[in-house]
Amino acid sequence: RRPFTVLAVESSADDTCAAVVRSNREILSNVVIKQNHLHESYGGIHPMIAIEAHQQNMPLAVQRALRDANVDITRDIDGIAFTRGPGIGGCLSVGSNAAKTLASALNKPVVGVHHMQAHALTSVLTSGPDVPRFPFLTLLVSGGHTLLLLATSEKSFRALATTRDESIGRAFDKVSRMLELKWSTGGPGAALEKFCEAAPTSTLPGVPALPLPMPKKLAFSYAALHSHVERYIHACGGSQNLDLPTRQALACAFQTAAAAQLEEKLLLAIEWCNANAIRVGHVVVSGGVASNIFIRKRLEACLTIAGEEQISLVCPPPHLCTDNAVMIGWASMTRFLQGDHDEYTIGLRPKWNI
Numbered sequence: 001r002r003p004f005t006v007l008a009v010e011s012s013a014d015d016t017c018a019a020v021v022r023s024n025r026e027i028l029s030n031v032v033i034k035q036n037h038l039h040e041s042y043g044g045i046h047p048m049i050a051i052e053a054h055q056q057n058m059p060l061a062v063q064r065a066l067r068d069a070n071v072d073i074t075r076d077i078d079g080i081a082f083t084r085g086p087g088i089g090g091c092l093s094v095g096s097n098a099a100k101t102l103a104s105a106l107n108k109p110v111v112g113v114h115h116m117q118a119h120a121l122t123s124v125l126t127s128g129p130d131v132p133r134f135p136f137l138t139l140l141v142s143g144g145h146t147l148l149l150l151a152t153s154e155k156s157f158r159a160l161a162t163t164r165d166e167s168i169g170r171a172f173d174k175v176s177r178m179l180e181l182k183w184s185t186g187g188p189g190a191a192l193e194k195f196c197e198a199a200p201t202s203t204l205p206g207v208p209a210l211p212l213p214m215p216k217k218l219a220f221s222y223a224a225l226h227s228h229v230e231r232y233i234h235a236c237g238g239s240q241n242l243d244l245p246t247r248q249a250l251a252c253a254f255q256t257a258a259a260a261q262l263e264e265k266l267l268l269a270i271e272w273c274n275a276n277a278i279r280v281g282h283v284v285v286s287g288g289v290a291s292n293i294f295i296r297k298r299l300e301a302c303l304t305i306a307g308e309e310q311i312s313l314v315c316p317p318p319h320l321c322t323d324n325a326v327m328i329g330w331a332s333m334t335r336f337l338q339g340d341h342d343e344y345t346i347g348l349r350p351k352w353n354i
């Protein structure tokens, strides 16, 4: 008998995604329709515009995912998965209604998935049968979340640290906008990383290093970092008065401080695990910000410096770190295989703790 085959959809934020994945870890298709260009002038996701774009794009995404996978939905798809939450309610409802309606019409089982658990489990799909081994730590760093989780099984996650104010991704987005960087495919955060890469480190002017908020606490805070950048720009009389080296120095100071906070909290979490006799062998870094190579390198280096070489960093490939439906299909798989389905009447959970 063929491996269990899932059609999955994801529409919790601004990407319309559909994918076909199999229980033997095969990814048959992965369609992501971006809306970046529609939201650029609003400086963030505009919910009504996102909902309308999802409504237009979802049928196309599903059609393309089935076509790319070369499958027939009636014959070849065994289950349909969707993102149940957390996310923007109106956006979630587009994917959820598509999935539930298809499932009920075709008499297929349906499973609603937790978006952040799906991010956390992506590495189990992409890294091989024993990597990462449970229990493992996960840093979920995206536009919606800044979470440090302990995953003890596919179903149990313990949040060790979350953000007190805003997410690391939003802070990247805001600083990127303050510096008036042009968006690229990865959005404003990726634009900031590229901008820093181009900086000639030897000639950076004396922009002060940004602080580490809440040292020794298992909690994140990113609002203070972008406020610092904002005040600096304001004190200079606005971003139009900054020359290129100063803008580069500010971007690098921000990115370094953002990474330093992840390093400090990760080491605190490892200390906590050691104190509780929890032997962790892997740290999975996922979510949109995990595509940042500078951050990955800093995290790797901090484990070595702290003498925790036995813990290795696992990073799913960048295209599976940003929002996608492959991770939703994969996260639904265990439930499908156990026959643990949802009702067709299942509701959304726009706010949903992990």
Ligand code: KG4
Pocket (backbone or CB within 6 Å): 013, 141, 142, 143, 144, 145, 168, 169, 170, 172, 173, 186, 187, 188, 189, 190, 191, 193, 287, 288, 289, 290, 291, 292, 293, 321, 322, 323
């Ligand atoms: O996981 P994701 O695609 O969506 C959710 O928020 O769930 O994450 C998007 C976030 C955005 O804030 C984006 O600017 C940020 O991830 N991001 C990055 C990079 N690529 C995407 N931030 C820093 N460096 C990057 N290379």
Ligand code: ZN
Pocket (backbone or CB within 6 Å): 115, 119, 142, 144, 287, 288, 322, 323
């Ligand atoms: Zn996400």
